[in-house]
Amino acid sequence: MQTQESNVVRFGQAALRCADCRLQRVCVMHTVASHCAGETGVKCGRPSPRGHHLFRQGERLQALYIVRSGSAKSYVSTPDGLEQVIRFHLPGDLIGVDALGEGTHTSSAQAMEMITVCRFPLDVIEDAAHHDPALYAQILKHAGREITKEHARAVLLAQRGADERLAAFLLQMSDAYAHLGYSAVAFNLPMARQDIASYLALAVETVSRLFTNFQHEGLLEVDRRSIHIPSLERLRAVARASGKTLLTANG
Amino acid sequence: MQTQESNVVRFGQAALRCADCRLQRVCVMHTVASHCAGETGVKCGRPSPRGHHLFRQGERLQALYIVRSGSAKSYVSTPDGLEQVIRFHLPGDLIGVDALGEGTHTSSAQAMEMITVCRFPLDVIEDAAHHDPALYAQILKHAGREITKEHARAVLLAQRGADERLAAFLLQMSDAYAHLGYSAVAFNLPMARQDIASYLALAVETVSRLFTNFQHEGLLEVDRRSIHIPSLERLRAVARASGKTLLTANG
């Protein structure tokens, strides 16, 4: 069920237009949007339930997406049926750039909770980029950042211990929420423990134990998916050097 | 020591022009080159010795590079002084795309042996892209592939054991050489064991042991950096499932 006016959607009682979007500040696509006053095919706000796939690995690239509200995860499926979480997406994030390589999605994107996204069909993007080549530069910039993030993750996985990884992950989430104007020290994780484990290349059990340990150390107050960070500084210290003498995964 | 004619360089006795370049087939930048008949600032072929840095992490992005001959590695330096190898670059590879994110290099690129590169200053690229927006799409495509490769690496590091990683790495090199028209089963690794270890997130000792084990299993003939692969199929089998009952890192 979608509205007739493209670029506009009724969500609850509110009609949302890109011009009104509170995410303009963090949204890579407002250049596209600015060229999309009328009927453009851009659809903003399509509420999807938890578990919904925006696209699946192997599908042809048709559109890029921006998260408006809620959150999603990207993952790749391995031949042996396992799932590797690649990235978590919060409001403002652009999804699907990796598919620009071969025109086919190399990862799947799935909603982790009720989510609304803005959909930018590829042809619309190309049209907009034709009018304003700066858009290409913009997307390229985004792609560059994406690569940089992957590098940071490679360092994390290659050189850091389990506790350092979890601490770094929590700080990453904290930063993301802060950047969106939410609290940096109190938030709810939208993803399951299993997803965190996959993302950090750890076993679920290890992640679980680490949460417990962090809590016992007073680094964290955890209640299921609700997180409170008493001291960002202390958590940063753990992310940097790890408590080599402080914590062990097993209790 | 550089030639006067840009886009042309004397290397040994041969004058090399992009138009003559045997890498055209694999070179992302021939679109740029085709707009660079005259004095463009593009410098092709600048022989640099082993150890030479094309750029360093933190430096302002000034140009992208394409490897013409030889090989290089990209790595990021961590706060604690460690080096994380991100990628190896063979002839035809485009280097520096990650810096398109913030305009600053987030990794360093260093020659692993005598190397020649083509240098594409950013403004030249932008000019060329102005004439032919398809170039943007081209670079974007490359960036997408880069991201996809990072995903593959994430899967490798997260889900695979040490022997599977090394096998996958060797097959990766094999494919790369085959793609360049060289032998897929006999080649010299341009990088040190330490670099392989870093790239695969393993200790040097582990890599060394694995080479030895592979050799004993008849999977590989290794002499220092010279590699011969008797059976690609068998190596692929190891990369897939690992010899869970077959090999152990320690002797």
Added chain:
DNA sequence: CGGGCACTTGAAGATAATCAATGCCGGTGG
């Protein structure tokens, strides 16, 4: 109220890291 799924906890085991030492090759200088 019951079932299933997500999460937690514990104990045993495996994989790869670390520590420590030796071997090999290539280059340099006597």
Added chain:
DNA sequence: CCACCGGCATTGATTATCTTCAAGTGCCCG
């Protein structure tokens, strides 16, 4: 030409970290 040096690579023994297996708890949803 040979001897020495330094970096790179290999090998062995021990240990730490994390995984795996197994079981149990609690919460959410029908």
